[in-house]
Amino acid sequence: MSLTKIFLVFAFVFVTGSVFAQSSAELKRRKEALTREIEMLRRSQNKVVNNKRLSLKQINALNAQIRLREAKISTINSEVRLLDNQISENTNNVRSLQSQLVKLKKEYAAMILFAFRNQSSYSKLMFIFASSDFNQAYKRLKYLQQFGDYRRKQARYIQETQRELGHKIQQLDHNKREKSSLLEDQEKEKITLGKEKSNQSIQLNKLSKEEKQLRQELTQKQRESARLNRAIQNAISREIEAERKRAAAAAAAAAKAAAAKGDDTEAKPVAKGSKVLSATPESAKMTSDFTGNRGSLPWPVANGTIVERFGRHSIGNVSTENNGVNIQTNEGAIVRAIFGGTVSSVMNMGASTAIIIRHGEYFTVYTNLRSVSVSKGQKVTVKQPLGSVATDPTDGSTEVHLEIWKGTTPMNPEAWLAR
Incomplete structure (x- = not known):
């Protein structure tokens, strides 16, 4: 076997091993x-387990726990497939x-046999002196030297191949043990998931018996949500109108200056709708930078898990609409800006801010803050503290509500936050 082929085999083994290590x-x-997210939810659930009054937040947390458990099982499945x-x-x-x-040992054995048959100095000298001329004698001398070097190289390659073979056998045994351990973990997770789903069924049955109370809670939640949406839309509309007026004033001033110079160039039209928010180079760059960070924005809290997702959700016979995500976190957690910008409204x-x-x-938009450490008009940087999360005194839950809007259109924050 050529040395090039041996090198390529070693290179393939190294590359595939590196890719596997990275993916694993x-x-x-x-x-x-x-x-960690499951454990945080479990601790939170344990805090309210003795609370006789079942709330939507508790059901959402239980649903999130099941969703995370299923995601964990799916991750274990991916690990098992990778190991396979x-x-x-x-x-x-x-x-x-x-x-x-x-093959290497066979080739080496043939070389050793040849060397044994021609090991005496006399044989080597006769091989050289039997040359027809000086040029052939020189070539035969170089051949003997190269043959010796090649034999030593072959011995080294045999040793390296043996070491690599031993390493790969150990790695194979480790892979098999790791797979066995993963399958055991997977079985435990499936058993736990079954228990959580049984508990979910019990809680949903309990919730259906308290439908009147649930609808009252839902009605209150919808009122609060509608009030928040109106406040957000009004604040954004004010920003758009203020920017439109500034842009119109700037265009009028530019047109007046051009007319004074005798320039008949028409004034630049003012952008319509929320596009006016990107009218200046600074705001256009901010818009571009924010768009470019889609999928990699930091979370508004250091530790947390999403317990209610974006969009419409149904619990029993009732439905809710969420323009953002609800993130359950630790009591007293600090809320952080997910991107640099300017505080538009406080x-x-x-009961919250x-x-x-x-x-x-x-x-x-960051909602359900107990305290606030910034003010309107203040410039903030990414991960700058904005305040702390409020804890619901009725069920002990601690959730921050996050929304992302592009102009007057709400976006799904999960698509923007880092995984």
Whole structure:
């Protein structure tokens, strides 16, 4: 076997091993993050387990816990599939290395036999002196030297192949043990998931018996949501109108200056709708930067999990509409700006406070704050503290509500936040 082929085999083994390590590490990090989120929800559920009054927040938290458990099982499945592929690759590598080792040893044995038959100095000298001319004698001398060097190289390759073979066999055994452990974890997670789904069914039955109370809670929630939406839309509309007036005034001033110079150039039209929020170079860059960070924005809290998602949801016979996401977090958690911008509004919502931050044409909204550490017109940076989350005194839950708007259109925050 040529040295080039041996090198290519080693390179393939190294590259596939590196790719597997990277993918495996990503899956492990994902699984650990899911485990932390599940544990946080479990602790929160334990705090309110003795609360006789069942609330929508508790049901949402239970649903989120089940969703995270299913995601964890799915991640374990991905780990098992990855290990299956690696076991298959390592098995093929072991067979390939074993085949190479046999060929290398066979070639080496032939070289040793040849060297043994021609080991005396007399034979070597006769081989050289039997040359027809000086040029042939020189070539024969170089051949003997190269043959010796090649034999030593072959011995080194045999040793390296043996070491690599031993390493791959150990790695294969480790993969098989890891797969066995993952399958055990998967079975435990499935059992726990079954228990959580049974508990979910019990709680939903309990909730259906309290439909009157549930509808009252839902009605209150819808009123609060409608009030928040009106406040957000009014604040955004004021921003748009203020920008439109500034842009119109600037256009009129530019037209007047041009007329004074005798320039008949028509005034630049003012952008319509929310596009006016990106009319200046600074705001246009802010809009572009915010758009460019889609899928990688930091979370508004250091630790948290989404317990109610964006859009319409049904619980029993009732439905709710969410223009953002509800993130359950630790009591007293600090709320942070997910992107740099300017505080557009700080609104008192009764028992809590809401903050709106403008990022060019985009707005981020942070609701259910107990305290606030910024003021209207203040410029903030990414991850700058805005205040702390309020805890619901009735059920002990701690949730921050996050919304992202592009002009007057609400967006799904999950698509913008880092995974």
